[in-house]
Amino acid sequence: MIASRASGKKLHIKTYGCQMNVYDSARMAEVLAPLGYAPSDSAEDADMVILNTCHIREKAAEKVYSELGRLKRWHGAKPASGERRILAVAGCVAQAEGAEILARAPYVDIVLGPQTYHRLPEMVAKATRQAGGVLDTDFPVEPKFDYLPTVSTAPGVGAFLSVQEGCDKFCTFCVVPYTRGAEYSRPAAAILAEARRLNELGAREITLLGQNVNAYRGVAPDGGAWGLGELIRAVAALPGLARIRYTTSHPCDVDDDLIAAHRDVPMLMPFLHLPVQSGSDRVLEAMNRRHTSHDYRRTVERLRAARPDLALSSDFIVGFPGESEADFAATLALVREIGFAQAFSFKYSPRPGTPAAAMPRQVPDAVKAERLAELQALLREQQRDFNAACIGRELPVLFERQGRHDGQLVGRSPYLQAVHAEAPAAAIGTVAKVRLTALGANSIAGEVVA
Ligand code: 5AD
Ligand code: SF4
Numbered sequence: 001m002i003a004s005r006a007s008g009k010k011l012h013i014k015t016y017g018c019q020m021n022v023y024d025s026a027r028m029a030e031v032l033a034p035l036g037y038a039p040s041d042s043a044e045d046a047d048m049v050i051l052n053t054c055h056i057r058e059k060a061a062e063k064v065y066s067e068l069g070r071l072k073r074w075h076g077a078k079p080a081s082g083e084r085r086i087l088a089v090a091g092c093v094a095q096a097e098g099a100e101i102l103a104r105a106p107y108v109d110i111v112l113g114p115q116t117y118h119r120l121p122e123m124v125a126k127a128t129r130q131a132g133g134v135l136d137t138d139f140p141v142e143p144k145f146d147y148l149p150t151v152s153t154a155p156g157v158g159a160f161l162s163v164q165e166g167c168d169k170f171c172t173f174c175v176v177p178y179t180r181g182a183e184y185s186r187p188a189a190a191i192l193a194e195a196r197r198l199n200e201l202g203a204r205e206i207t208l209l210g211q212n213v214n215a216y217r218g219v220a221p222d223g224g225a226w227g228l229g230e231l232i233r234a235v236a237a238l239p240g241l242a243r244i245r246y247t248t249s250h251p252c253d254v255d256d257d258l259i260a261a262h263r264d265v266p267m268l269m270p271f272l273h274l275p276v277q278s279g280s281d282r283v284l285e286a287m288n289r290r291h292t293s294h295d296y297r298r299t300v301e302r303l304r305a306a307r308p309d310l311a312l313s314s315d316f317i318v319g320f321p322g323e324s325e326a327d328f329a330a331t332l333a334l335v336r337e338i339g340f341a342q343a344f345s346f347k348y349s350p351r352p353g354t355p356a357a358a359m360p361r362q363v364p365d366a367v368k369a370e371r372l373a374e375l376q377a378l379l380r381e382q383q384r385d386f387n388a389a390c391i392g393r394e395l396p397v398l399f400e401r402q403g404r405h406d407g408q409l410v411g412r413s414p415y416l417q418a419v420h421a422e423a424p425a426a427a428i429g430t431v432a433k434v435r436l437t438a439l440g441a442n443s444i445a446g447e448v449v450a
Contacts, residue, residue, distance in 0.1 A: 419445075
């Protein structure tokens, strides 16, 4: 161990962006636990703060600098322990703008990219010894997963498990291939061991995570190679788990075996986040998405043939450079045709260093705003219709935690809908049949069916 086992220190991690960051934050807390850092919900009384950042859109990156501004005073004040406070910036902004962070906020002690979390204890030791920021944004040859400790903290009923990282797709709008690096798939044996461990610690549902999760191609326990479909079957065969999900997928990497898994594995939930970004073939081509809107329709058709109750979610970008009214209309048409249970939509945000940022015919912000409002109105309507169609149905709900009112629990339906119902606390972690009765603002009301 690199540093002394000082105890009683508090660590606050603020997580921005995707579920991959949520997973990474939990791993960072685990590597710092042996140094005496215990998680804390507040930054104010913490000895160390980590901002785990997101660089996907400009707004996300800007938030980091305002938060650093707020933390300047905190950093200068001495905590109860009398030791110097440590401020670290992790994640994709750190990877993309490491030097700029140290220039704009010179009081930051540590800047580390997503691939070097296992070296965090060493960096903390260095930062306590020396003044001036420690910068570590390498893409080390040794995968970080080989060096991270086994999961030790209770993950909750629903747990994330990172199976794949990085992306080789290079969509022209996206920073991920630059911030997260090349695709890497963890060996299946390590994933299965972590899934077992998560289950022992109380997880009943596992979401397999990856920037491009269905490009998973990892070493199988017998030395061969597994795709995501095979991995899902193996996780499903572990005792104790109730549900499996995976995210985020690329339409091009939905292969026959994955579709077959949706047909054959009841534990694989009938809900799929499959970003399409646009319904216009011209725009899809300029985005380097490598598929047409017809390909997407066809993939959805095949998935629905395998699992007829499959609900879909997607990501959309409006106002990509050169997007015309006709292109945007094609997106609306695709949405109407497919019907989404849920979706995320964004105004195109030029990211420095990506090809699309330098493309001609950038769309004015007012046009982006108008298109986004129209698309979101349609998507909201579809989500409402989907939820409304579930009222009166009995669905299995996995209870995750206490609800807002006494005697109430909150859980998820197979379609990822939040459902609240009266049930004893002992039902947390179990699947109950629930009749959905009414749409609420943030969740659906239901009654447990005896
Ligand atoms: N501008 C707007 N949205 C973006 N996304 C990724 N990059 C950008 C960008 N430059 C969206 C995509 C992706 C989701 C995670 O974020 O829709 O699927
Ligand atoms: Fe970004 Fe495209 Fe890779 Fe998704 S598939 S992470 S949008 S480059």
